[in-house]
Amino acid sequence: MPSAERIGELLELTEARHGPAAPAVARFEIHYTRFLDPKGSAVCPLPDFAQDRAELVALYRAMVLARRFDAKAVALQRTGRLGTFATALGQEAVPVGVASAMRPEDVLLPSFREHGAQLWRGVSPVELFLYWGGDERGSDFAAAREDFPVCVPVGTHAPHAVGVALAFKLRREKRVAVSVFGDGATSKGDVAEALNVAGVWDLPVVFVINNNRWAISVPVARQTAAGTLAQKGIAAGIESEQVDGNDIIAVREVVARALAKARAGGGPHLIEALTYRLGDHTTADDASRYRAGPEVSAHWAEDPITRLRNYLVGANMWGKADEETLLAEISAAIDRAAEAYLATPPQGPETMFDFTYETLPKGLVEQREAALLTARK
Ligand SMILES: Cc1ncc(C[n+]2csc(CCOP(=O)(O)OP(=O)(O)O)c2C)c(N)n1
Numbered sequence: 039m040p041s042a043e044r045i046g047e048l049l050e051l052t053e054a055r056h057g058p059a060a061p062a063v064a065r066f067e068i069h070y071t072r073f074l075d076p077k078g079s080a081v082c083p084l085p086d087f088a089q090d091r092a093e094l095v096a097l098y099r100a101m102v103l104a105r106r107f108d109a110k111a112v113a114l115q116r117t118g119r120l121g122t123f124a125t126a127l128g129q130e131a132v133p134v135g136v137a138s139a140m141r142p143e144d145v146l147l148p149s150f151r152e153h154g155a156q157l158w159r160g161v162s163p164v165e166l167f168l169y170w171g172g173d174e175r176g177s178d179f180a181a182a183r184e185d186f187p188v189c190v191p192v193g194t195h196a197p198h199a200v201g202v203a204l205a206f207k208l209r210r211e212k213r214v215a216v217s218v219f220g221d222g223a224t225s226k227g228d229v230a231e232a233l234n235v236a237g238v239w240d241l242p243v244v245f246v247i248n249n250n251r252w253a254i255s256v257p258v259a260r261q262t263a264a265g266t267l268a269q270k271g272i273a274a275g276i277e278s279e280q281v282d283g284n285d286i287i288a289v290r291e292v293v294a295r296a297l298a299k300a301r302a303g304g305g306p307h308l309i310e311a312l313t314y315r316l317g318d319h320t321t322a323d324d325a326s327r328y329r330a331g332p333e334v335s336a337h338w339a340e341d342p343i344t345r346l347r348n349y350l351v352g353a354n355m356w357g358k359a360d361e362e363t364l365l366a367e368i369s370a371a372i373d374r375a376a377e378a379y380l381a382t383p384p385q386g387p388e389t390m391f392d393f394t395y396e397t398l399p400k401g402l403v404e405q406r407e408a409a410l411l412t413a414r415k
């Protein structure tokens with residue numbers, strides 16, 4: 039990707055070529071926020087919420103929970119007890135940071151790597167296991183009733199977020215729609231159209247690009263020639279910025295500011311969170327076929343969980359005993375959830391027809407009956 043310096047050079051070149059008769063009529067800057075460096079040292083004064091140990095420990099706990107959920111989901115898939123699963127290994131600060139900045143009445147529209155956000159908002163690990171196990175009941179959340187389910191089609195939930203935000207605006211509700219999608223999704227027409235209309239209608243929506251640098255086997259540099267993904271928001275007239283997506287304090291802070299702005303009627307916002315996919319794309323992928331090992335190892339040095347733990351330990355807010363207690367509590371909770379999932383009797387095959395249409399088209403009525411007959415045999 040071209041550096042900010044290179045973009046400056048290009049601007050100067052354009053001016054030199056066209057001369058003063060053709061003045062530049064637009065310029066833009068993308069700001070990048072980071073509070074903790076990869077080692078966990080503060081690089082500038084931390085925001086107010088980060089002065090509170092309980093707030094930071096809650097963020098730490100939620101990232102550890104997301105990682106533990108991930109590991110269990112992979113283990114279940116590998117032993118034939120879960121469907122294909124997309125881990126968020128190394129990316130936990132994005133979903134947890136986003137969700138921790140939201141209010142319960144806001145609406146989350148996640149893609150398939152945001153279980154950290156869903157867990158924070160009250161979706162249970164049992165529901166998530168059910169979803170990834172192919173059971174539609176996993177999307178019928180007991181809490182977070184108005185949040186959207188996991189969106190596997192790449193980027194199609196961005197226009198849905200615009201619809202949700204338009205409803206909030208029409209009803210004069212002080213709520214914000216938050217849509218999280220990947221770097222690859224920014225190449226989709228759905229995302230470009232969503233950004234465009236959100237800008238024109240000045241809607242209360244925050245778009246978060248979870249830029250983990252890869253879209254399956256396609257690296258960002260082959261995805262777009264744009265220097266940043268954030269500037270795609272600028273093109274739509276939306277205030278846009280970058281954040282260190284492995285620094286949860288930074289993610290929470292920039293998302294909180296964007297939400298406050300949108301809630302106060304200040305319009306949409308786009309945040310590009312720079313992180314890295316440490317794992318395979320999904321359990322159906324083998325990233326070693328297209329990605330060099332040293333690249334991955336280098337990114338382990340930016341792990342968001344270690345980063346926050348180092349900060350907490352350095353600030354005398356966390357110790358070995360705290361860590362052991364937390365890990366034991368979280369492992370037990372996830373194991374219990376997995377057991378509850380495995381003990382849930384599966385639904386009948388007819389349910390795959392039952393949740394899309396209010397009235398089933400004739401062809402599907404026949405297929406539904408055939409599925410039931412086969413199941414009874
Ligand atoms: C509309 C659509 N096209 C293709 C796919 C197959 N697919 C699944 S994930 C993915 C890449 C997504 O990359 P990115 O947006 O960067 O998200 P990430 O997986 O890295 O989180 C593709 C092409 C899909 N799920 N939906």
Ligand SMILES: [Mg+2]
Pocket residue numbers: 220221222248249250251252253254
């Ligand atoms: Mg990606």
